[in-house]
Amino acid sequence: MAKTKSTSTKTIKNQSQSMQYVSDVPELLTRIQARNITIGVVGLGYVGLPLAVEFAMKGIQTIGIDIDDRKITALRNGENYIQDIRSENVAQCVAEKTLTATNDFSVCEQCDVIFICVPTPFTPNKEPDISHIVHATEEVAKSLRAGHIVILKSTTFPGTTTKYVQPLLEKNGLKAGKDYFLSFSPERIDPGNKVWHTGNTPIVVGGVSKDCTTLSVAINEIIIEKVIPVTTPEVAEMEKLLENIFRSVNIALVNELAQLCDRIGVNIWEVVEAASTKPFGFMPFFPGPGIGGHCILIDPYYLSWMAREFDFVTNFITLAAEVNESMPFYVRSMIEREVARQPVTLEKAKILLLGMAFKRDVDDLRHSPALKVAELLFEDGIKNVSYYDPYIPETDIHGRIVKSEKRLTPQVLEKYDVVVITTDHSSFDYDMIVKHSNVVIDTRNACKNVKGAKKKVRLLGEGKR
Ligand SMILES: NC(=O)c1ccc[n+]([C@@H]2O[C@H](COP(=O)([O-])OP(=O)(O)OC[C@H]3O[C@@H](n4cnc5c(N)ncnc54)[C@H](O)[C@@H]3O)[C@@H](O)[C@H]2O)c1
Structure with missing residues (x-):
């Protein structure tokens, strides 16, 4: 030096x-x-x-x-x-x-x-x-x-x-x-x-x-x-926000397109995979149940708050936040639509969320979209919302302490009317999940390699109404 x-x-x-x-x-x-x-x-x-x-x-x-x-x-x-x-x-x-x-x-x-x-x-x-x-x-x-x-x-x-x-x-x-x-x-x-x-x-x-x-x-x-x-420190502070806002905006884009794809009958996952074959000028981002953690959800708001002092409205940031924060609501509507197809009332439906952490293979629950989905289901009067997450033994959902199912077994899966993959932990046995669940809502495309998944799995953004 x-x-x-x-x-x-x-x-x-x-x-x-x-x-x-x-x-x-x-x-x-x-x-x-x-x-x-x-x-x-x-x-x-x-x-x-x-x-x-x-x-x-x-x-x-x-x-x-x-x-x-x-x-x-x-x-x-x-x-x-x-x-x-x-x-x-x-x-x-x-x-x-x-x-x-x-x-x-x-x-x-x-x-x-x-x-x-x-x-x-x-x-x-x-x-x-x-x-x-x-x-x-x-x-x-x-x-x-x-x-x-x-x-x-x-x-x-x-x-x-x-x-x-x-x-x-x-x-x-x-x-x-x-x-x-x-x-x-x-x-x-x-x-x-x-x-x-x-x-x-x-x-x-x-x-x-x-x-x-x-x-x-x-x-x-x-x-x-x-x-x-x-x-300057300001360049370093701003570049960190750019990194996180870049992710937030791009995730919001695919989340919006996933919802559009569901309406027009096109599979967003296949679309992203196809676009990823372009060797330059494209970087894949994937849809999901929303964003969480201590960074990507929060940091954009730091900049949009600051921008207001300078009479500046950060439209991209606000729009991205709006789309990303709407995703747990979209997942709730997918779940409730699925319950409506079952011979059970909303009140009595048994829902199992797989993965509570905000992303794969971590034990961090902060601002997790899975938590938000669970809260929304409770709000709608679904009393029996449980979860399984090997990293989160128990959590507070809407003022109730809920314990994770101890193990994920065929018997556990068979108890539920709808199983929702909210976080795609790599330790999950997706073959077993599909085989033993009544129906699976997959918000992460985690079951893509499971044989026979088409019959039982409803994939977020798969293009089927
Ligand atoms: N977690 C990540 O992946 C990540 C990645 C990049 C940047 N960041 C940023 O790093 C910062 C820290 O994040 P984190 O995830 O480590 O948070 P954290 O909550 O895991 O840890 C923060 C620690 O600070 C302690 N603390 C709080 N106030 C204190 C005080 N006044 N004096 C001494 N200790 C205090 C808390 O007890 C806690 O142990 C945040 O600004 C976050 O945005 C986090």
Whole structure:
């Protein structure tokens, strides 16, 4: 890495521990390259814990900080609670003391680098809620000192780093790019993805100054093969939103076309497969019961909220959200139409949803479309709505605690009037599901290779009314 000119070579003494902390960039780079640093990770969830474990597995002293005491206790006992991480890695880092966990933010002072990986949800009115970022930043600010490198990773609207985080950090007079170093570097982790993981997924970094970017790139290069610098935090914030909005808009397009295909008698799945034979200029997206998780559903709203301040209406984002959020309602109507064909009333119908998680092979239930489908069925007076999901033992649906069926067996399937594939987990035995179900509504094209599926399976977007 090229050496950069330091903006500040002053040494600031820390009063309490009389240690010397420097904001000299070449010296900090030397320490980073020698891995003579302590990493702090604030927020130990789906993003923060894998990040902390990556650094700790490289033998770097890493301190995780979270407000959730259950997570701290679990980690102190060497227990993993994130599906994507190998439990033996967590146990090893904790045993070797390269990973420690605490709810005490004062440890930030000992850290050279502080990543902020807290949630960015929306309010009930779907406006950004950056209160977790604000709280975490205020806590970090209490220990901010010369030479600190702060990297925000939570997905958020452009300007959060410079207009919200930076002023909070600078209340005590330190300046970004001079005394301490601030950047935004969005997360790209894709839980459940067997090919792309933290190490081989390139990431983007945008610092408040050139030195901020250089230092943040150097830190990230310890665990990531390719790190791409951009000129400002705003570019990095916006590019993350573009990635997620790109997905939201394209999924909405196929979801809309799936509904049209059902009316005009064309199979959308065959259409997408045929279009995918074009070797350039096309990328396949597939319809489904809606979108969920903590990213694709929420993040577009961050930008459309921000755009309003600039008298700008983000039409694509709003339209995509409208279509995607209508999909659980469309699935409900498919289910109720199927019930109407059975010798059972809506009230007495027994419905089994297969897969509650928001996507295949993960245990993440946040904003899951399957949950929404279940809620809508309950609302319509269908009392007997159950589910099976090997990753979600129980869940709260509309104020009722519902337990997953323990196992998926022929006897279980035979109990239900309609079986709905809401999430296509790869552990499901689709042959058995089709063979032993009365009728299957498939919202994911999961039964495409099952012999004899045509008779029993109603596929979303298959073009049959
Ligand atoms: N989950 C993903 O796949 C993914 C992918 C890319 C980006 N992101 C983004 O990363 C951010 C974090 O997402 P996540 O999925 O890891 O969330 P998460 O809910 O799994 O984890 C967040 C953690 O932060 C903790 N926390 C909340 N407020 C805190 C505070 N003030 N101080 C300390 N800890 C606090 C919570 O207890 C929790 O453990 C979000 O902005 C999200 O949009 C997530």
